[in-house]
Amino acid sequence: MNTPNNASRQIEPEDLLLYAMQLLSAEEAAVVALHLQHNPSMREELARIQGDLATYAHTAEMHSPPALARTRFLKHVARERKPVPMLRPIAAPLQLPQNAQQAAQTKPEETEAAAPSIGAYQRNTGGAQLFSFETEAAKPRVMGRIMPWVGWAAAAALAVTTTQYYRENETLKGEVASDKAQIDQSTAEAASAREVLNAMNDQTAMKVTLRKPFAPVTPMGRTTYSAEKGVLIFTATNLDPIDTFKVYELWIIPANGKDPIPAGTFHPDAQGFANFVLTNLPKGVEAKAFGITVENEGGSKVPTLPILMTGA
Amino acid sequence: MYRDTGMQGLPAATTRDDASLLALVQRGDEQAMASLFDRYSKVVYSVALRVLRDPASAEDVLQEIFMQVWRHPESFIATRGSLGGWLAVVSRNRSIDQLRRKKPTDSVDDVALASPYNLADEAERNNMMERARAVIHLLPKEQRKTLEMAFFDGLTHSEIAEMTGDPLGTVKTRIRSALLTLRKAFQA
Numbered sequence: 001m002n003t004p005n006n007a008s009r010q011i012e013p014e015d016l017l018l019y020a021m022q023l024l025s026a027e028e029a030a031v032v033a034l035h036l037q038h039n040p041s042m043r044e045e046l047a048r049i050q051g052d053l054a055t056y057a058h059t060a061e062m063h064s065p066p067a068l069a070r071t072r073f074l075k076h077v078a079r080e081r082k083p084v085p086m087l088r089p090i091a092a093p094l095q096l097p098q099n100a101q102q103a104a105q106t107k108p109e110e111t112e113a114a115a116p117s118i119g120a121y122q123r124n125t126g127g128a129q130l131f132s133f134e135t136e137a138a139k140p141r142v143m144g145r146i147m148p149w150v151g152w153a154a155a156a157a158l159a160v161t162t163t164q165y166y167r168e169n170e171t172l173k174g175e176v177a178s179d180k181a182q183i184d185q186s187t188a189e190a191a192s193a194r195e196v197l198n199a200m201n202d203q204t205a206m207k208v209t210l211r212k213p214f215a216p217v218t219p220m221g222r223t224t225y226s227a228e229k230g231v232l233i234f235t236a237t238n239l240d241p242i243d244t245f246k247v248y249e250l251w252i253i254p255a256n257g258k259d260p261i262p263a264g265t266f267h268p269d270a271q272g273f274a275n276f277v278l279t280n281l282p283k284g285v286e287a288k289a290f291g292i293t294v295e296n297e298g299g300s301k302v303p304t305l306p307i308l309m310t311g312a
Numbered sequence: 313m314y315r316d317t318g319m320q321g322l323p324a325a326t327t328r329d330d331a332s333l334l335a336l337v338q339r340g341d342e343q344a345m346a347s348l349f350d351r352y353s354k355v356v357y358s359v360a361l362r363v364l365r366d367p368a369s370a371e372d373v374l375q376e377i378f379m380q381v382w383r384h385p386e387s388f389i390a391t392r393g394s395l396g397g398w399l400a401v402v403s404r405n406r407s408i409d410q411l412r413r414k415k416p417t418d419s420v421d422d423v424a425l426a427s428p429y430n431l432a433d434e435a436e437r438n439n440m441m442e443r444a445r446a447v448i449h450l451l452p453k454e455q456r457k458t459l460e461m462a463f464f465d466g467l468t469h470s471e472i473a474e475m476t477g478d479p480l481g482t483v484k485t486r487i488r489s490a491l492l493t494l495r496k497a498f499q500a
Contacts, residue, residue: 014484017491022405023468047426052491054397054425055498056463057404058355058441059448060362065353069371073349076375077342077382228365256475283365284465 020049207273209237230283235275239268249295255286265299330395337385356403363407373406396431408466447497459490
């Protein structure tokens, strides 16, 4: 990477890529940013790299966000409402209840003089105004004429507001019902998962290992391991009985050559059967192999040789 | 719940393109914002979840990014290319910031992005995802892993070099080669 002292030099393509991924130090990133300011072709290449990264980002395993995330988001949006522009044309003259005759006789120049900004704005916008507020200059004359209508306007606004609240109330009721259905479903799924775990750990449950007739009986362990999720499911059969104050301990042998990771201790039952599920293992640890050792009650942080069973 | 913005007689928000929806969002149309959320929340959430590996944190990133679109739709201008692509990249960047417990930098979202895909179209988006996954799957393992560590784990080239024992130059070259392969595969 070039330093600020030689910022005039060409930036390497690899460094532009690291810049796009924000993996450069602040100092290095500043140098690249400086080059980008004066180099359109480099900016184009950066845009292409960002496009490539966007494509690569889409290779992530897709998961739908929680159903309530949408509800939460829309509530948040509703709390931060924006002023809504109105796109109503107002080219027709304003119809007022009083002094209508006088208003009709008023010269256009006078009207514009009284409210210059409205007239000018209407010309510029082809007779349509974007926002429904008026200018300060027009206020004094107009206010006197519209005051009698304020009560009616307030009543109308109240009716509109009430209707809006009613609709929002109905919508919220629907959302609450939807949320309740989601919670019910999640509760049912959790109960089902709990039943499975209870059955696996039930000492009285019937456990049978099927094999060919007369086949030799050998100890066997089976792991199902998701490095990404940090979850491990382990079952073993035909394990030898173990001394009191001793336990079997399962180990994950990481693929990166680091120290074995303890992955649970267990006692086999009278038939040599054992199983357990671990969901709190460190995530992202790719396993090269698995092994089982015998350790003192309570387990160990490092495996004690010999390794009784191993698998890769 | 949604306000009428006076835009009657136009197609339903869900069928509009991103630019039209953003224009409506700029006018405060909550239905248009909901449509953008429905269209892209899955990608944004999935990228954040891949980086952070924690659903609650991923949802925080999701909410933060879409609130940014709601508050400042004008910040996404046409020259930035694809909204879907931009959201995916910003989701990754925000997640990495959160991973490093770092405040989001302004430059993070100032992403000009050249993408030939219409990610607003679900079928095209899915097709692109499958093709990209296939290309990545065929990369040499070292390249694939190095790109993954840099992009999804946010590891610097020095950190990757330290972890893998490879020279710095090799790490940089692998990342670039992997992305170039991806680009070429889509240009072919």
